[in-house]
Amino acid sequence: MIARVWHGWTTQAMTDTYEGLLRGEIFPSILAKQLPGFVRIELFRRELGQEVEFMTVMWFASQDAITAFVGEDHGVSYVPASARQVLARFDERAAHYEVREERDAMPG
Secondary structure, three states, rough: EEEEEEEEEEEEHHHHHHHHHHHHHHHHHHOOOOOEEEEEEEEEEEEEEEEEEEEEEEEEEOOOHHHHHHHOOOOOOOHHHHOOOOOOOEEEEEEEEEEOOOOOOOOO
16 A cells, blocks of 8 residues: 655635635546545645645555556646645645555554
8 A cells, every 4th residue: 555645735815715626626536537546535634824734645555556646757746727726835746655554443
């Protein structure tokens, strides 16, 4: 399993616009691709005073699945034009982490 981590930042004024864009347009369009080996996407948000940081973590079964998503340059960011219009700045490249172990919490 590979985790693909990416960050983008908005101004406070654009925060809800960007989150709405992710939830209503960008994430559904990624899911609609039905990419083999794409497992899930997660959204994180953190208030940082004058700006807001967003982090996405996408989970893939293999490097081949990432290639199907972004092409041969696995690190290239996937930032649609609509997102570029509301982001103040963003990671030009995503980071990939090999998941070495997963554990669920113990019941009780």
